[in-house]
Amino acid sequence: MTPAEIALLAAWCAALSLFALAGGLLLSGIDRKLAAHMQARIGPPIRQPFIDTVKLLQKENVVPANAIPWLFSAAPVVALVSSVLVLFYIPVASTMPVLGAYGDLVLVMYLLTVPALALVAGGFASGSPYATIGAQREMVTMIAYEFPLAIVVIGVAWRLGAAGISHPFALQSIAANPVWSVTGPLGLAGVFILLVVLAAITPAELSRIPFDTQEAETELAGGLLVEYSGRNLAMFTLAQAAKTLVLAAVIVAVFFPWNLSSFLAMPGLLAQAADLLFFLLKAVLVLFFAVTLVRVAMARFRINELVSFYWVYLSVIGLAGIVLLMADVVAGPLAGVGV
Amino acid sequence: MSGESKKAPYRVPIGPNHPALKEPVMFTFEMEGEVVRDVDFAPGQAHRGIEWMGMRRNPVQIVHLTDRICGICGVVHSLSFSLAVEQIAGIEVPERADYIRTIVHEFERIQSHLLWAGVAAHELGFDSLLYLTWRVREEAMDVIENLTGNRVNYGIVQVGGVRRDIVPEQHAIIEKCLATYEGLLDTLLSFFLDDRTIRMRCRDVGVLSRKDAVELCTVGPTARASGVNVDLRQDYPYAAYGDLDVKAVLPDRYLGETHGDVYDRIVVRLLEVGQSCQIIRQCLSEMPAGPITAEEKLVKLLATCKKATGEGIGRVEAPRGECLHYVRMEGKDSPASWKVKASSYSNLMSWIPMLRGSQIADIPIIVASIDPCLSCTDRVAIVQDNRRSILTKDDLHRLSAEKTRRLQG
Amino acid sequence: MRGLPLVPELVRQLFRRPATNRFPAKYLPPSMRAFLRDVQAGRATANPPVPTPPKFRGKIAYDRDSCIGCMLCVRVCPAHAIEFLPDTKKIRVWVDQCIFCSQCTSICPKSCLSMTDAFLLAGEDRYAEDLIVE
Numbered sequence: 095m096t097p098a099e100i101a102l103l104a105a106w107c108a109a110l111s112l113f114a115l116a117g118g119l120l121l122s123g124i125d126r127k128l129a130a131h132m133q134a135r136i137g138p139p140i141r142q143p144f145i146d147t148v149k150l151l152q153k154e155n156v157v158p159a160n161a162i163p164w165l166f167s168a169a170p171v172v173a174l175v176s177s178v179l180v181l182f183y184i185p186v187a188s189t190m191p192v193l194g195a196y197g198d199l200v201l202v203m204y205l206l207t208v209p210a211l212a213l214v215a216g217g218f219a220s221g222s223p224y225a226t227i228g229a230q231r232e233m234v235t236m237i238a239y240e241f242p243l244a245i246v247v248i249g250v251a252w253r254l255g256a257a258g259i260s261h262p263f264a265l266q267s268i269a270a271n272p273v274w275s276v277t278g279p280l281g282l283a284g285v286f287i288l289l290v291v292l293a294a295i296t297p298a299e300l301s302r303i304p305f306d307t308q309e310a311e312t313e314l315a316g317g318l319l320v321e322y323s324g325r326n327l328a329m330f331t332l333a334q335a336a337k338t339l340v341l342a343a344v345i346v347a348v349f350f351p352w353n354l355s356s357f358l359a360m361p362g363l364l365a366q367a368a369d370l371l372f373f374l375l376k377a378v379l380v381l382f383f384a385v386t387l388v389r390v391a392m393a394r395f396r397i398n399e400l401v402s403f404y405w406v407y408l409s410v411i412g413l414a415g416i417v418l419l420m421a422d423v424v425a426g427p428l429a430g431v432g433v
Numbered sequence: 434m435s436g437e438s439k440k441a442p443y444r445v446p447i448g449p450n451h452p453a454l455k456e457p458v459m460f461t462f463e464m465e466g467e468v469v470r471d472v473d474f475a476p477g478q479a480h481r482g483i484e485w486m487g488m489r490r491n492p493v494q495i496v497h498l499t500d501r502i503c504g505i506c507g508v509v510h511s512l513s514f515s516l517a518v519e520q521i522a523g524i525e526v527p528e529r530a531d532y533i534r535t536i537v538h539e540f541e542r543i544q545s546h547l548l549w550a551g552v553a554a555h556e557l558g559f560d561s562l563l564y565l566t567w568r569v570r571e572e573a574m575d576v577i578e579n580l581t582g583n584r585v586n587y588g589i590v591q592v593g594g595v596r597r598d599i600v601p602e603q604h605a606i607i608e609k610c611l612a613t614y615e616g617l618l619d620t621l622l623s624f625f626l627d628d629r630t631i632r633m634r635c636r637d638v639g640v641l642s643r644k645d646a647v648e649l650c651t652v653g654p655t656a657r658a659s660g661v662n663v664d665l666r667q668d669y670p671y672a673a674y675g676d677l678d679v680k681a682v683l684p685d686r687y688l689g690e691t692h693g694d695v696y697d698r699i700v701v702r703l704l705e706v707g708q709s710c711q712i713i714r715q716c717l718s719e720m721p722a723g724p725i726t727a728e729e730k731l732v733k734l735l736a737t738c739k740k741a742t743g744e745g746i747g748r749v750e751a752p753r754g755e756c757l758h759y760v761r762m763e764g765k766d767s768p769a770s771w772k773v774k775a776s777s778y779s780n781l782m783s784w785i786p787m788l789r790g791s792q793i794a795d796i797p798i799i800v801a802s803i804d805p806c807l808s809c810t811d812r813v814a815i816v817q818d819n820r821r822s823i824l825t826k827d828d829l830h831r832l833s834a835e836k837t838r839r840l841q842g
Numbered sequence: 843m844r845g846l847p848l849v850p851e852l853v854r855q856l857f858r859r860p861a862t863n864r865f866p867a868k869y870l871p872p873s874m875r876a877f878l879r880d881v882q883a884g885r886a887t888a889n890p891p892v893p894t895p896p897k898f899r900g901k902i903a904y905d906r907d908s909c910i911g912c913m914l915c916v917r918v919c920p921a922h923a924i925e926f927l928p929d930t931k932k933i934r935v936w937v938d939q940c941i942f943c944s945q946c947t948s949i950c951p952k953s954c955l956s957m958t959d960a961f962l963l964a965g966e967d968r969y970a971e972d973l974i975v976e
């Protein structure tokens with residue numbers, strides 16, 4: 095790469111990071127507003143997460159006496175950086191992933207666990223029993239949803255591969271070839287099931303009710319985050335916001351990759367803007383069904399119930415989806431549709 | 434997670450301030466992984482010395498002080514205090530006053546149970562249900578405000594009767610509220626009982642066997658949910674309950690079986706909301722005309738109370754169970770002795786069998802399930818040289834023997 | 843929806859007006875004091891609070907002239923909120939102490955005490971001028 099290219103790339107990354115943070119906070123604000131309305135409340139203004147972050151940044155940053163200081167302070171940085179980093183590998187609107195050439199969906203999957211691991215490390219480093227329990231629960235949760243998540247990723251990529259698409263794990267090809275378009279009726283059902291599974295994993299990834307056992311306000315008083323304050327807490331909040339956007343982007347990229355500009359002819363810049371807005375709209379919709387509606391409609395799961403939910407129910411459902419996809423591949427040529 | 438159970442037990446303190454606890458109490462849990470092995474708790478964090486204040490005031494003043502013992506049971510304490518004083522002074526409460534007392538008392542039960550249901554939902558992380566129940570609870574609060582002039586701490590009961598009549602225009606308001614609740618009850622029952630997540634979190638959680646419930650002297654919905662057929666309104670009727678047909682609400686009458694778990698406590702409390710509506714309706718239609726107080730002139734009432742000597746006990750079925758006031762008057766302005774036993778006092782010990790063997794996740798809902806009211810319960814706290822001391826059973830026995838001797842002169 | 847009976851209600855709620863009363867403003871103003879000052883100066887309008895019912899027990903009002911200094915109100919006030927002023931043979935009510943039981947208004951032989959609708963009494967100064975009635 096020439097220096098100019100590197101500079102351009104850096105600029106892009108900076109812009110994208112800013113977008114990850116701002117977009118994530120915006121999505122959190124919308125989530126809170128919608129949840130409030132469903133509960134017949136007015137709720138905070140949509141800009142509230144921004145206000146909170148600014149305020150947190152001004153607050154004192156307390157490191158508890160029996161914490162491991164360096165780990166305690168490093169965890170939020172790692173969480174924030176890794177959450178933002180994931181977005182570099184995911185297509186947003188009509189822009190292809192910046193670092194797409196260097197990583198695929200599998201990498202994204204692994205990167206997504208880094209903020210969670212940082213949280214765990216920070217929790218253990220806090221030296222509080224609440225945070226320790228929270229950290230243990232976070233680990234259990236992670237292990238629990240990792241398997242159904244793998245099912246979704248492999249299922250989608252395998253189907254794309256079976257349809258003859260090269261690099262089926264690369265997000266560019268996934269986004270360019272909506273998985274719905276390569277499947278027959280059986281496969282549509284299978285894809286839909288995988289979508290549901292991925293949506294069901296989202297609340298756990300974002301530690302939202304009903305899968306927020308690691309923070310569980312009424313049980314652990316904030317669990318993992320109980321000792322965090324000020325700048326460190328702000329970083330975790332931002333990481334959480336970025337992760338919200340990232341997860342929405344993953345679901346959108348894998349299942350709803352269409353862009354407005356491919357349907358309506360528009361001049362370049364306008365098309366970009368329209369695509370971005372359309373992307374945000376899709377993200378809001380995805381998050382509404384995957385997170386907001388779910389978190390207001392249920393009680394919190396116990397950790398053992400959470401594990402059996404993911405390991406047993408969701409895995410079985412996911413496998414059923416894969417079976418449908420396989421049946422689709424077998425039946426496809428016979429019926430003369432699909433492939 | 435079998436690996437976890439091999440880990441050494443560790444301690445988790447919860448309280449005195451913790452988001453799960455709406456009132457201060459200090460728990461220490463011995464944990465093994467996610468499972469509670471043993472638990473100890475220390476109440477007495479919210480002692481306010483109300484009895485001490487009362488013994489420096491006359492009964493007419495105390496009656497309004499009693500309102501402040503609890504922020505939710507605004508009528509229970511003043512009612513049982515009045516019952517005790519009326520007993521001592523030989524005051525005959527007019528029938529209409531008894532009916533009005535009953536109506537306000539039942540409205541209080543409605544709002545208290547709905548409040549509890551909301552808190553229970555919140556402890557489960559189900560905030561939508563919290564907002565919903567507290568929203569519908571407002572109806573009862575509005576009616577109470579209309580009847581008494583205050584939303585909480587109603588100040589409606591006075592020794593010898595009540596301070597405000599229910600006028601015909603208010604009947605319509607009450608009727609409307611009752612109709613709302615009767616229409617809502619099935620929906621509420623369905624929201625709580627048909628919800629898979631609530632059932633999952635509450636069924637067979639925090640079980641209190643019938644035997645334990647009896648042995649630990651639990652009262653109110655906590656005891657009834659374990660199948661113990663106790664309800665002062667049925668067993669020792671006071672106010673207008675003698676004329677009414679009140680039967681204790683037991684879970685097996687609705688579900689056909691009794692588990693004695695958190696779920697059953699939800700069932701009992703929600704069904705009692707419906708029961709209260711029926712009682713109020715019956716009271717409204719049977720309420721006789723007449724005076725609302727035995728002594729309208731407060732000055733005369735003060736004189737009567739001053740002359741009174743003797744001791745009296747007032748017992749009332751509060752939303753949380755039996756509430757008891759003991760009063761002793763010796764011909765002075767203020768009582769010689771006044772003792773309050775709030776309903777939660779009898780229920781606290783049931784926490785231990787409920788919590789043992791449960792998971793951390795269940796602690797909040799189990800603690801909340803007896804609807805503890807600690808500021809009502811905390812009647813003593815010993816702090817000396819900035820250190821708290823714990824009184825053992827022997828200490829308490831010695832102290833009470835000493836006090837009895839002192840009272841006997 | 844079976845198993846999650848609340849969902850239809852939640853979705854319905856999404857399209858309804860929230861139940862919250864927007865008092866004094868829809869969102870918390872950055873500075874409540876500045877907002878209240880603006881309201882007083884007519885630069886902003888506050889949404890009204892939920893109306894009080896008839897015979898509401900609010901802040902005490904005192905008719906000084908008809909008071910005969912009998913001290914009955916002092917005797918029945920549970921909160922010791924009423925101070926007797928021996929010089930003038932009048933009383934002073936410390937509203938920050940008052941528990942709004944309305945006992946003084948019931949006993950006063952001259953009916954010179956009454957309860958108003960005022961309930962916005964929160965403040966930082968217990969001895970503020972508007973919290974002392976005399």
Ligand code: SF4
Nearest residue numbers: 919940941943944946
């Ligand atoms: S309303 Fe009650 S507390 Fe207030 S001044 Fe009158 S008697 Fe005292």
Ligand code: SF4
Nearest residue numbers: 909910912913915950
């Ligand atoms: S009772 Fe009435 S007349 Fe007597 S001192 Fe009080 S305010 Fe004055």
